[in-house]
Amino acid sequence: MLDVAIITLVVASLLLLVAASQPVAARYHLPPTVILAGLGVGFGSLATFLLKTPLTNAFNDLVTPIVTLPIRSSVFLYVLLPLLLFQATITIQARRILEDIAPILLLAVVAVILAAAAVGYSLVYLFQIAPHAALLLGAIVATTDPAAVVAIFRDIGAPARLTRLVEGEALLNDAAAIALFSLLLAATLSGEPLDFTEGAKTFLLHFLIGAVAGFAGGRAVCLVMPLMRGIRAAEVTLTIAAAYIIYIVCDLFLHASGIVGVVVAGLTVGATIPARIMPANWRYLVDVWDQIGFWAGSLVFILAAILVPRVLADVTLRDMLMIGTVVVTALVARAAVLFLLLPLLSMSRLMAAVSLPYNLTILWGGLRGAVTLALALAVTENRFLDAELKQFVAVIATGYVLFTLFVKGLTLRPVIRWLKLDRLSPIDVAVRNQVVALALADVADEVRSTAKRYEIEPKVSRDVVRGYESRIAEAAGGNIEEVLSDRERLTLGLIALATREKILILEHQGRHTIALDAVGDLIRHAERMIEAVRSDGRTGYNRAARMTLEYGVAFRAAYFIHQYIPVARLLSRRLARRFESLLMLNLLLSELVGYIPLRINPVLGTRIGEILTEIVRGRLAATRTSLEALRLQYPDYAETLEKDFLIQIGEQHELSHYDDLWSEGLVGQEMHESLRRAVLQRGPVEPRTARLDLKLDIIDMVRSLPIFSHLDEAQIKRLRRYLRPRLVMPGTYIIRKDDPHLGLHFIASGAVAVHRPDHVIRLGPGNFVGEMSLLTGLPKSSDVVALSFCHLLSLSKDDFLKFLTEYPNIRAEIEKTAAIRAEDNRVSLMR
Incomplete structure (x- = not known):
């Protein structure tokens, strides 16, 4: 049985050979694995020869551990x-x-x-x-x-x-x-x-x-x-x-x-x-x-x-x-x-x-x-x-x-x-030349400014810059617009934008300005856009971008559960993640608008840059529309998110400033650590998605409706047993003409559209819908669709009559409104 120390020495010697093989492989352009295999064969052959040769026994103690090294298949597997x-x-x-x-x-x-x-x-x-x-x-x-x-x-x-x-x-x-x-x-x-x-x-x-x-x-x-x-x-x-x-x-x-x-x-x-x-x-x-x-x-x-x-x-x-x-x-x-x-x-x-x-x-x-x-x-x-x-x-x-x-x-x-597989394609060569030419131009400018700053002889700087200028001329020999069509350059630009979007997400993650809960969603969306561009170009990019703003399967599942089970936590978490993602997407797209003229225009041309800017601005407008719908419904939560974002930005700049002072030798190690601790102790380093209150408390919603303003606390508490709070997404049908289910819906917040045969009526907070069919027994005559996120208090058909009997004042108000709407309908039909 070999001693542990001897086995360790042999393994260490093998690692030494591994280290020595790397520069040899690089020097002679050989695969490192082949070099290692050759060394292993040579090492094993030499050890076997020295152990078995009758010429000498001087190396037996040294090579025996190598020849008898307990290498079993289980070690590899x-x-x-x-x-x-x-x-x-x-x-x-x-x-x-x-x-x-x-x-x-x-x-x-x-x-x-x-x-x-x-x-x-x-x-x-x-x-x-x-x-x-x-x-x-x-x-x-x-x-x-x-x-x-x-x-x-x-x-x-x-x-x-x-x-x-x-x-x-x-x-x-x-x-x-x-x-x-x-x-x-x-x-x-x-x-x-x-x-x-x-x-x-x-x-x-x-x-x-x-x-x-x-x-x-x-x-x-x-x-x-x-x-x-x-x-x-x-x-x-x-x-x-x-x-x-x-x-x-x-x-x-x-x-x-x-x-x-x-x-x-x-x-x-x-x-x-x-x-x-x-x-x-x-x-x-x-x-x-x-x-x-x-x-x-x-x-x-x-x-x-x-x-x-x-x-x-x-x-x-x-x-x-x-x-x-x-x-x-x-x-x-x-x-x-x-x-x-x-x-x-x-x-x-x-x-x-x-x-x-x-x-x-x-x-x-x-x-x-x-x-x-x-x-x-x-x-x-x-x-x-x-x-x-x-x-x-x-x-x-x-x-x-x-x-x-x-x-x-x-x-x-x-x-x-x-087989010429080590060469770039004509498209890659054209892009490479354009990038090299731009990079070398920046390098030449930097060399000139450095020479001037350190008072180096102009002749010396001109000689150095001349070399860069010749390389620039060589790289700029092929015009990218002659090699690539507009569609190909647009595809390259969209891939670059989607890739840059993913990089920006990771940068914000590194600066702790985005909650980890939202990072995964945003990265998946960016990767989906990259794949969509590769397969379908601009059409694929736009389709994937629209999917970014859609309500995903998890969100819809949480919303579906909320409609039938009075559990708000799942929907609250999903809504908070959507809020966080939209807010961050708004920031990312704003940064991409500035990125296009700075980086993409010089490489792919101004025309392509203008098209890309138009695409990104379209995404930005759609994102802001979706974000505004949430912001109007939950202004306090939006303010909290934006405040947390700015606090994180400020803390990261503060930490960066202390790091710079330490690297420049202006503060010592102990003071540097003390300054960082003081910042980090003020709050969590990694932001988390804050909890969002869906604001579905029945008492608060009842108090916000003018029709219930005359009720006292005891009446409100009795009323709550009839009403069910609901959060409705934009585009949701609250009432359908062909739906046999009846109900009365009070609008606590948000806006809805009543689609009549000849026109559309918008109703906001304080209004109610669904009373006509309940009072008259006639079929529903209009579709009612949510225009934004809405908070509703819903009353079922079975509880409607009990409700009207117990609250005669509210009954009078509902019947009055129903009569006015019936007259409007009659006049509309006569036109």
Whole structure:
């Protein structure tokens, strides 16, 4: 048993190699993962040679821990893989993954099954390998390693969609391969033939349970995160614990796919958490996870590579031929999926077409790595399998991994260059040149002013500025208006506006000027607009912008509950969030109006800027109309929100001022902390949506109506048993002509429109509607629609007569009004 100190020393030495490999990879433009694999193979080979050589025993004590390092498959699968998967998914945009979910699932599931079958049966027919053993190997080599693929494609800088396709495949096909591996291993151990129907059911069930558990776990993390009270270390620790718990619970207790669970949890957290924590905390969390992912990915490659010399010590010519067969059949199976099945999906409009260069890159980019080696290692560790099977799986799987890393990995960059996928599109080039020209003009101006400020010789500054001017002339050579049509430039401008809107939301969140409850809604709206522009241009943007002002499902559900159950809390919370969102949207759109001439006009042209300004001003007017409807109904609440906003702005400026004084050395550390504490102790750092009073207290509403002004306190208290308070949204039909239900409605606040056949009558606070049908028994003759938010006191048909009997004065007033309205109706019909 190796001493803990020795194992720690070996791991530390490996980390030293990892650190040294990065500048080497950058210097020679090689994928870091390939360098790490090479170092691991070399490290393991040297240690094995020094231990076994008869030439000397001087290094035995030093290399024995390396050769006998207790690396088991569980180290890769339970310690390192959850970290890699979670880190790779929290920064992926889930919406963009969903755009290509069809090809991703095809590559992650169908391609794995096809590759396993192709590899397995080719070995059966060419080398007479037992079917169970051959298919087991096929499942092991069918997985593309997420660490390998993600690291290499990010390092190369492949196009966004290509990276997304390969990333999505790499993250999910491990789950498919491991599920298939488990089924085949069980069949191999039992010696019974594989039941493909039962296997397919188990396979899908593992996926489904893993996805549900991962989503539930991700949502749980999002709900618990605010309880960390903004403490960065606690937030990071929570996500690390969640990655392990979700993976292990899915794998060991739910007997589902832990990989799918962690992937779905990571996507859920990445899509939700940025709206629930401060932007600085999110950046910190991502940075920490990037470092964790780097360590885990590096150790995965180097530890797996150390095992290679031990496995390939007794490789034969027959083994080499089988490795070659696996290479060819795996490529053929992958090509069949890419060039036969993907086009069928595209023709059926289930996905956007994938271009030939993309397909060729995906074909060659199917690298294998630590997951394949870990599964092979799991076979060699199984004491119920015979030694010949273990040797076969270990040698062929390891040889195939080495081929993909050192042949495919080293040639992937040249392949991408040959296919011209590392170049910008003409549209991107035009935009890039325009941006570069504008940026360099600002730089040249700054250089001139700096030279003048520090009294540097004019000749020196002219020489420097001349270099910038030549680059400006080169960048400005292509006119963007000649390259892009007005529609294309308008689409780019709308994407820029929606993206800027999302950035402004996060900036306000960082300055604590927006309640966290409203951040999520606003970010989702901004993301929806970005996706809508990409798919439908200006029409999509306008449609998504209108949806921002609509009442969502949650609001309508709360409103529906309020209509039938006297519970105001749900509706109050939803109305408060809408108030907060509209107020913030009003501020954001005002900022966007000023952003267009400053940033967009110089890049896309004044004409496009004018169109964008018109679109934003239209959104601003609609937002202010919706906000004014709420402001008129709840002026006190609007004043509270605006006051809180200004207080937060003031506190943030005060804190920023103290930070500046400290950074300039004008105040010491202790005084700086004292000044900040004094500000923070005055109130909460993070604003919360204030509670909104719906003002549905029956007594207050009755007192506000002139028709009840003569009632004393005892009468008002008796009256309340007949009346039901209601909040009505704008556009709601209070009365419909064809509705058989009768009732009397007193308007405590707001305005309604009575739609008569020839004209419309507006009624405001103090009026009532619905009395005509109750008194005469005749059908309703008009629709009554709320023009704004209204507070109503409603009286049912059953209570109407009791009400009139108990309150004769009010009865007289109602009958008088009904007679006047009946005369108006008669005169109207005679015209």
